[in-house]
Amino acid sequence: MLKCWKDVPGYNLFVRDKWNSFQVDGWGGYVLKEKLKMIKAELSGWHRDHTQNLPSRIDKLKGRLSVLDEKGEEENLSEEELAELHGVTYDIHSLSRLQASISWQQSRSLWLKEGDANSKYFHS
Template identity: 60%
Template sequence: MHSKKGCSGSKLLFSHSSPKRNNVCLCGDFNAVRSVEERRSTRAQSSVGDVVPFNRFIEENSLVDLPLCGRNFTWYKGDSTSMSRLDRFLLSEEWCLVWPNCLQVAHLRGLSDHCPLFLSVNEDNWGPRPSRMLICWSDVPGYKQFVIDKWRELSIQGWGRFVLQEKLKRMKFALREWHRTHVSNLPGRIQAFKQRVDVLETKAEQLQLSDEELAFLRSSTVDIHSLSRLNTSISWQQSRLSWLKDGDANSKYFHAVLAARRRGNSINYLNVDGLIVEGVIQVREAVFNYFCLLKS
């Protein structure tokens, strides 16, 4: 996914609709700002009367305003005495659930007084992710015994720290494969059970179900409940909402919080001595040099 916008006074609406969700991306020059900091002028008092209605419009429509990367403003007066952030992408929550790594970047301004904006999915590879345990794993039958057996069968020679490091590393890959087998694609598996239950219930409206079909209907209901609980537990833990009860069924809300956390924790660029540093390698080097200076 890659979109570009750079025309003054224009508004574009991209949408991807399905029977269950509506993914909307609204972009353009809104000729309004969300805060006083988004407008700078040499005049003593700059007009900010559009702040309240514009924020109300975004909140009432449950739109997500992504952080702007590359610069702070998107519109510049010819003599650079006034500047504002008038251009932006506004995304629906459903859009952010499908593409959680969306990023909007302001590029170099040409002849226009507006900067071109790019919306893309940030898939930068920052290296291996840390190993995390999911609370719901303990609810899956056979999980504890799998961990015990796998740990015992790992035979590694060397000194203590090396052995522990290698065992943990190999357990990480083993648990990843176990997760794919037992806990992956939970929404799809839940939907498959629901469809089977619907077929049997439709049949029961006309005919008497056999004992095998009744037993399968009861077991499918139990499986739906068990898988739904696992899916909610995973979403709850990944969202890190400790103030909500474990088992809350509002998975969509959990995913929305998780997507917002990812956007907030992502480091897309750094300001180093007045210069904007972008890219994985450049940002890593800037962070490394900063802490080297602190250490020295």
């Protein structure tokens, strides 16, 4: 589980609904283990759906921001365009932060699994 997922709208509801929908029989520890395995598989698919193509989504938003900026330099923007400008700026910021967080957490996870070039030296 990545910490940044909690910032994505709908994450808590998704996890709660999936967790409650799983029906597993057995003693408590077995039920917990099986539910965690099932939720892991569901979260993998959810992650692909909600964080796929972040760079291209950011690039599209930057293109729209550029269009609005150019239009704003030529003439005054309407209230709707100003609201869209603020919304696009907010979306770019939040998606960029999400992408950076995902990249950092995944690289940290890989480093913990595989170690680095110095691991053999210090652990031998």
